[in-house]
Each structure stands twice: as structure tokens, then as C-alpha cells.
Amino acid sequence: MWLSNSSIGRKVVMSVTGIALVLFLTFHMSMNLVALISAEGYNVICEFLGANWYALVATTALAALVVIHIVYAFWLTMMNRKARGTERYAVEAKPKSVEWASQNMLVLGIVVAAGLGLHLANFWYKMMFAEIIGNPTLGGLEATDGYGYIVQTFSCPIFVVLYLIWLAALWFHLTHGFWSALQTLGWSNKIWFERWKLIGNIYTTLVVLGFAAVVVVFYLKSLCCGASCV
Amino acid sequence: MDKNISFTLKVWRQNGPKEKGHFETFQMKDIPGDTSFLEMLDILNEQLISERKEPVVFDHDCREGICGMCSLYINGYPHGPATGATTCQLYMRRFNDGDTITVEPWRSAGFPVIKDLMVDRTAYDKIMQAGGYISVRTGSAEDANNILIPKPNADEAMDAASCIGCGACVAACKNGSAMLFVSAKVSQLALLPQGKVEAARRAKAMLSKMDELGFGNCTNTRACEAECPKCISISNIARLNREFIKAKLKD
Numbered sequence: 001m002w003l004s005n006s007s008i009g010r011k012v013v014m015s016v017t018g019i020a021l022v023l024f025l026t027f028h029m030s031m032n033l034v035a036l037i038s039a040e041g042y043n044v045i046c047e048f049l050g051a052n053w054y055a056l057v058a059t060t061a062l063a064a065l066v067v068i069h070i071v072y073a074f075w076l077t078m079m080n081r082k083a084r085g086t087e088r089y090a091v092e093a094k095p096k097s098v099e100w101a102s103q104n105m106l107v108l109g110i111v112v113a114a115g116l117g118l119h120l121a122n123f124w125y126k127m128m129f130a131e132i133i134g135n136p137t138l139g140g141l142e143a144t145d146g147y148g149y150i151v152q153t154f155s156c157p158i159f160v161v162l163y164l165i166w167l168a169a170l171w172f173h174l175t176h177g178f179w180s181a182l183q184t185l186g187w188s189n190k191i192w193f194e195r196w197k198l199i200g201n202i203y204t205t206l207v208v209l210g211f212a213a214v215v216v217v218f219y220l221k222s223l224c225c226g227a228s229c230v
Numbered sequence: 231m232d233k234n235i236s237f238t239l240k241v242w243r244q245n246g247p248k249e250k251g252h253f254e255t256f257q258m259k260d261i262p263g264d265t266s267f268l269e270m271l272d273i274l275n276e277q278l279i280s281e282r283k284e285p286v287v288f289d290h291d292c293r294e295g296i297c298g299m300c301s302l303y304i305n306g307y308p309h310g311p312a313t314g315a316t317t318c319q320l321y322m323r324r325f326n327d328g329d330t331i332t333v334e335p336w337r338s339a340g341f342p343v344i345k346d347l348m349v350d351r352t353a354y355d356k357i358m359q360a361g362g363y364i365s366v367r368t369g370s371a372e373d374a375n376n377i378l379i380p381k382p383n384a385d386e387a388m389d390a391a392s393c394i395g396c397g398a399c400v401a402a403c404k405n406g407s408a409m410l411f412v413s414a415k416v417s418q419l420a421l422l423p424q425g426k427v428e429a430a431r432r433a434k435a436m437l438s439k440m441d442e443l444g445f446g447n448c449t450n451t452r453a454c455e456a457e458c459p460k461c462i463s464i465s466n467i468a469r470l471n472r473e474f475i476k477a478k479l480k481d
Contacts (some may be wrong), residue, residue: 001477007407008437008471009478031389076447083406083446085339090240090253091332093306095402095456102451103404180450186472189465 008184015181017069022174022181022207024062029210036217039147046146051131059128070113077106096120101176108173115166122153154215155222163215167208174204232263235322237275237329241286244335247342247350253332258394263323267310268293268300270322275475287346295459298394301401302347302436303334308398308457316396316459336401340408353443354395354411361435362415364424383421389416392460399454399462405446410454412440413470414462429478437474 002009035042049055094103101108126139126149136143141152153159178200182188188196236259244251261270268290277283291299304310310320325331333347341349391414398411416433419425425432439446446465455464 005441006437006474006478007409007441007445008446008474009449011449012475076449080405080407080446080449083339083444084404085337085406087251087337089303089334089337091306091334093311095307095453097456098451098453102449103453105449162300176450183450183464183468184448184471186468186470186475188468192462193468221343 010072011184013068014072014076015184017065017072018177018181020065021069022203024065025170025207027209032214033210035147035150035214042147042150043144046127047144049128050144051128056132066113066116070109073106073109099176101172102180105173105176108169110174110221111169112166115162115169116160118154118162118166122159123149150214150218151222154218157219160215160219164212167212167215170211171204171208174207175201178204232323233327234260234262235325235327235329237325237327237331240330240332241274241347242334243286243346244343246345251343261322263321265322266293266318267302267304267320267322270316287344287348289348290318295319296394300340301336301363301396301398303336303401308336308401309396309459313456314459314461316394319459326445331444336397336402338397338400338402338445340406340443341397349397351395351397353445354374354397354408356443357412357436357439358395358415359406360439361428361432362419364419366424369392370453377423378469379422387418387419387421390414390421390462390466393418393462397458398457398459400445402453402457403446403448404451404453405449406444407448407454408440408443408445409448409467409470410458410462410464413464413466416470416473417466420469429473430480433470433473434477437470445475 004010005012031042031045034045072095094100123146126141127143127146130136130138130143139149141148154163179188179193182196183193236257237257239258241256242251243254256274258270258274258361261273265273268288271286271288272409273347278285279392289299289301291297293300295318298316300309302309302317304317304320309317310316311324312320335341335343336349336351340353341351344350393411393414397408397411400406400408405408416429416436419432420429450464450467452464455462
């Protein structure tokens with residue numbers, strides 16, 4: 001199978017799963033923005049995306065994408081370290097055109113995955129998982145009260161800081177990942193390279209700002225309205 | 231007139247592919263600035279020979295930047311700190327009095343060290359043999375204007391063909407990937423009508439040879455493009471990806 005036994009094939013898998021995950025992030029970010037506008041509206045979405053068959057199928061597919069992306073990342077890194085040989089250079093210099101993110105995608109990815117773990121514990125475990133096991137008040141609030149969990153989580157400064165670090169890592173990961181994915185699929189040349197880079201930077205910044213806005217707004221709200229940090 | 235400089239030279243010495251290597255330090259005195267880097271190593275070797283010591287082994291041939299034989303990883307850069315130039319085109323005026331200059335061989339699993347600074351780059355020849363050619367009937371040449379080629383395509387193909395196969399891309403790549411080389415060699419033919427006929431077979435054969443020889447997977451860091459003495463663009467890598475994916479989807 002060329003998707004596993006050729007270098008370009010393996011990169012195509014990284015690229016396609018990566019693009020799919022960027023699309024998911026776009027959806028998730030748009031959904032979060034509803035929480036800024038209406039608590040009821042947000043909870044309707046949470047109910048809609050609870051333990052229903054379609055949401056569970058989509059979640060499983062999403063989990064598969066994440067797992068494939070991570071497994072391939074480690075596999076590629078191991079192969080690449082082997083290809084580098086046993087001796088390392090004594091002196092190394094980084095050319096100016098080489099982005100820092102591009103050489104640290106695995107490390108950034110690990111930070112992103114760690115943030116994902118925290119996020120699943122903060123929200124998914126208390127919401128969808130609580131519904132699956134039939135204990136809707138597992139996290140203290142109703143499983144469909146996503147708004148309540150947002151208020152609760154982001155009234156804690158520690159979570160605010162952790163989430164912002166997570167989002168910063170995601171920004172670096174995506175600024176390289178975006179154009180790199182299209183380059184790997186062959187949809188690039190001297191002109192499109194510059195275009196994809198610019199589009200990727202703008203797109204990534206908007207997505208990350210959208211996520212960060214919810215974190216910051218709810219933290220500020222908790223400061224003035226005195227919501228308690230649990 | 232350039233000034234003379236004196237500096238410390240740290241050179242990698244290694245007796246054979248399986249031997250353990252180490253750095254050896256030399257003090258170089260009063261080297262004129264208009265000495266090329268390779269001439270400086272010649273001076274060092276003359277000194278070593280006159281002291282009845284073993285000279286440093288390094289690759290070189292034309293010494294005018296077109297053969298692709300010289301290599302050397304100097305102070306963290308393949309072909310040294312100059313851009314768009316090979317080691318033989320690097321002059322000592324780039325360095326300062328009192329500098330420490332570290333010289334290492336290309337380090338990659340695909341290019342094992344033969345001795346000291348010389349590495350085995352026959353992997354590139356094997357990749358070329360896998361498909362870096364076109365099959366034509368030999369004999370009297372056709373009229374050059376029989377096949378018309380748009381000027382932009384001809385230029386792009388010529389830019390790709392300027393790759394001299396020195397291996398700086400592999401040396402610069404944190405993944406030890408030879409994608410810039412393979413993509414330039416695929417592009418120079420894929421862009422022209424004569425090369426299009428075998429384009430799909432060529433892309434598959436050259437890439438699988440590259441993988442087989444232990445080169446890494448490209449992660450688009452662009453270090454190869456930055457260090458290439460012929461400034462080959464990574465847009466060639468996008469073209470190779472395109473050619474390869476198209477060929478695989480057709481199968």
C-alpha cells in the first residue's frame with residue numbers, strides 16, 4: 001500500500017488527516033463562539049451533539065483521525081531520525097528561511113495532544129461520556145450544560161493559562177501544517193507557496209483567536225461576576 | 231588586497247565507515263583572504279605531508295562550482311556560510327582573524343563516511359539509474375525546433391537541471407531526505423515533452439529507490455532550499471509529490 005510504504009504516501013496521510021482536523025477545529029471554534037452570544041443557544045448545540053448516534057459516529061471518526069495523525073507522526077519521526085544517521089553535527093546553524101515550527105512539529109504536536117487530554121477531562125468526560133455511561137451529573141452539572149462547564153472551567157486562572165499555552169502551540173503547529181499539507185499534496189508552486197503561507201497564517205490566526213476569545217471572555221466575566229473556581 | 235588571517239581549524243578525522251571519528255585541531259597561520267576554502271585545506275595537507283603526517287581526505291574536482299564533488303559542512307552550513315555557492319567557491323575572506331572553523335563531513339545514513347571528510351554519494355547515482363533519464367532512439371539528432379517548448383517551461387526545467395547532485399540538501403535536512411535532489415531530477419524531465427512520456431514511471435521508480443536507500447521523509451522545513459548551492463526551489467518537491475500521487479492514483 002503506497003500510503004504506508006512510500007515516503008510521499010506517508011506524508012499524504014499526515015496531510016489529509018491534518019487538513020480534516022483543521023476543518024474540525026474550524027467547526028468547533030464556530031460552535032464555541034455561540035457561547036459568547038447565547039447560553040441557551042450553546043446548550044442546544046451541546047444537547048444536539050450529546051450521546052446521539054450521529055455524534056458518536058462523528059466522534060469515533062474524529063478519534064481515528066487523531067490517532068492516525070499521531071501514530072504516523074511518531075513513525076515518521078523515528079524513520080527520519082534513523083535516516084539522519086548515528087553521528088550528529090557538532091555545530092549547527094539554522095538558515096533564516098527555516099521556520100522554528102517546521103523543525104519542532106512533533107514537540108508542538110505533543111503539547112497539543114496534552115492540551116487535548118486536559119480538554120477531554122474538562123468537558124468531554126463530563127458531557128458526552130457522562131451521557132454514554134448514563135450518569136448525566138457525573139461532572140457536577142447536567143451533561144448538556146456546556147455553558148455551565150465553560151463558566152466553571154474558565155473561572156480558574158490555572159485553566160485559562162493552560163488553555164492559552166495550548167492554543168499558542170496549536171497556532172505554531174498550524175502555521176507550518178497548513179501550507180505544508182498542501183505542499184505535500186502537490187498543490188503548490190512558487191506562486192501558490194506564498195499564497196498558501198499567507199492564507200494559512202490568516203486562517204490559523206482567526207481560528208486560534210476564536211478559541212482564545214471564549215477563554216478570555218469567560219475569565220473576565222468570572223472576575224466581575226464572581227463565579228467560583230472549582 | 232585581502233588581509234591574511236590566522237585561525238583554529240577543527241577537522242573531523244575518521245579512518246573508515248565503521249571506525250569511530252573525532253575532531254583534530256590545527257592552527258592555521260597567515261592564510262591570505264583570497265585563498266579558497268579548498269586551497270586552504272591544500273595548504274594544511276602540504277604542512278601535514280611535510281611533517282610526515284597523514285593528510286586530511288576531502289572530495290573535490292572542478293573547483294569552479296559545477297561538478298558537485300566538493301562537500302564539507304562548515305560552521306553549521308553545508309558548503310559553508312556563503313549562499314548559492316559550493317565549498318570551492320568559498321573564500322577565506324569570509325572568516326575573521328582568531329575564528330574557530332569547524333569542518334565536518336555530510337552526516338546522513340544515506341551517505342556513509344569513506345574517510346575523514348569524504349562521504350559515499352553513490353546513492354545518488356543509484357537513484358539516477360532508477361529513472362533519471364529518457365529513453366530515446368540514438369542516431370542523428372532531430373532538428374531542435376521540431377518540438378516547440380514554451381519559454382517558461384524551458385526556464386523552469388533548466389533551473390531544475392542546474393542541480394549538481396552534491397548532496398547538500400541531504401546534509402542540511404534534519405530528516406536526511408533527498409527529496410530536493412530527486413524532485414529536481416524528476417522536474418527537469420517532467421517539464422519537457424520528451425520527458426513526459428515516462429514521467430509516471432520515473433517518479434515512482436526514483437522515489438522508491440530513494441526510500442529504499444534509507445533517506446528520510448520530507449517534512450517541508452525548507453532547509454534544503456536555503457542551503458542548496460544552486461538555489462533549487464522546493465516548488466520542485468511539490469511537483470514531484472504531484473507526479474507521484476497522480477501516478478499512484480492511476481494505478
